[in-house]
Amino acid sequence: xxxxxxxxxxxxxxxxxxxxxxxxxxxxxxxxxxxxxxxxxxxxxxxxxxxxxxxxxxxxxxxxxxxxxxxxxxxxxxxxxxxxxxxxxxxxxxxxxxxxxxxxxxxxxxxxxxxxxxxxxxxxxxxxxxxxxxxxxxxxxxxxxxxxxxxxxxxxxxxxxxxxxxxxxxxxxxxxxxxxxxxxxxxxxxxxxxxxxxxxxxxxxxxxxxxxxxxxxx
Amino acid sequence: xxxxxxxxxxxxxxxxxxxxxxxxxxxxxxxxxxxxxxxxxxxxxxxxxxxxxxxxxxxxxxxxxxxxxxxxxxxxxxxxxxxxxxxxxxxxxxxxxxxxxxxxxxxxxxxxxxxxxxxxxxxxxxxxxxxxxxxxxxxxxxxxxxxxxxxxx
Numbered sequence: 616x617x618x619x620x621x622x623x624x625x626x627x628x629x630x631x632x633x634x635x636x637x638x639x640x641x642x643x644x645x646x647x648x649x650x651x652x653x654x655x656x657x658x659x660x661x662x663x664x665x666x667x668x669x670x671x672x673x674x675x676x677x678x679x680x681x682x683x684x685x686x687x688x689x690x691x692x693x694x695x696x697x698x699x700x701x702x703x704x705x706x707x708x709x710x711x712x713x714x715x716x717x718x719x720x721x722x723x724x725x726x727x728x729x730x731x732x733x734x735x736x737x738x739x740x741x742x743x744x745x746x747x748x749x750x751x752x753x754x755x756x757x758x759x760x761x762x763x764x765x766x767x768x769x770x771x772x773x774x775x776x777x778x779x780x781x782x783x784x785x786x787x788x789x790x791x792x793x794x795x796x797x798x799x800x801x802x803x804x805x806x807x808x809x810x811x812x813x814x815x816x817x818x819x820x821x822x823x824x825x826x827x828x829x830x831x832x833x
Numbered sequence: 834x835x836x837x838x839x840x841x842x843x844x845x846x847x848x849x850x851x852x853x854x855x856x857x858x859x860x861x862x863x864x865x866x867x868x869x870x871x872x873x874x875x876x877x878x879x880x881x882x883x884x885x886x887x888x889x890x891x892x893x894x895x896x897x898x899x900x901x902x903x904x905x906x907x908x909x910x911x912x913x914x915x916x917x918x919x920x921x922x923x924x925x926x927x928x929x930x931x932x933x934x935x936x937x938x939x940x941x942x943x944x945x946x947x948x949x950x951x952x953x954x955x956x957x958x959x960x961x962x963x964x965x966x967x968x969x970x971x972x973x974x975x976x977x978x979x980x981x982x983x984x985x986x
Contacts, residue, residue: 740917
């Protein structure tokens with residue numbers, strides 16, 4: 616199932632790259648994600664996500680996204696101070712319809728380190744903070760619908776909704792994975808608020824919204 | 834006579850309210866008792882664990898203490914002493930003070946293993962594989978089930 620998705624995404628890319636080579640005057644856009652940094656700042660983190668988009672004459676859009684994310688959250692478990700810190704890359708292809716809608720499918724790779732810190736009290740000798748680390752490398756696929764809103768001749772605001780499917784399950788040997796850079800939250804608040812005797816398991820399906828600011832170079 | 838009238842008045846007027854208050858108190862007490870049981874479900878520890886040291890002749894010592902920046906005496910009991918282990922390092926040195934001012938020393942090493950247990954309990958700590966570091970001033974020291982037995986005769 617997973618291999619089939621990767622195969623279809625790669626073949627789509629190759630066919631559209633071929634189409635691009637046969638088409639003159641592609642438009643090139645530089646983009647920057649502007650909503651995720653605001654959301655991440657609530658979790659004492661940041662997101663830097665630039666992108667490059669090629670739009671062909673037939674409205675096909677090829678996009679490459681690079682990203683760096685740091686997300687923090689206290690209380691993923693009752694006493695665990697969690698941090699996800701990593702990089703990701705996404706390559707996608709879509710088609711713009713009526714200069715507004717753009718369904719897009721992409722393949723992503725995320726490499727990140729999760730750190731879980733717990734403070735143990737030491738009334739006699741002093742406190743100790745234990746640090747657990749998990750390193751992750753995950754492939755995921757993403758379906759997006761972008762909405763191109765023209766602000767000026769060169770500037771677009773592009774809000775989007777996305778659904779992400781992790782092709783590999785995170786390694787949760789030490790503690791549950793809360794966030795996958797590039798994909799989003801994989802543990803949800805309603806599970807974290809409940810007081811359970813078991814460890815929560817991350818979901819392989821997630822989603823969200825974001826807003827890109829695009830600048831047309833040519 | 835006056836006080837008995839007051840008592841009767843309180844009894845008639847307030848008895849219903851007192852019953853309600855007592856019921857609420859009973860329910861809250863039960864809830865607190867249950868929440869106490871709930872907390873105990875967690876395994877591992879969230880603070881310094883203690884190691885029990887059984888001493889053959891505990892009266893030979895006035896007190897014990899774990900080595901740190903200042904001496905904080907831990908009184909001896911009829912079986913020996915229960916001493917906290919340091920979490921800041923994987924080693925603790927315990928001193929035993931005799932009435933004559935002599936100090937016997939015992940150092941132990943161990944593994945600190947944090948384990949994510951559950952959403953409610955979070956990460957708990959296990960101290961495993963306690964071992965005695967030689968040399969020690971005691972003739973014979975043995976460890977059984979993370980409990981230390983000292984022969985000081």
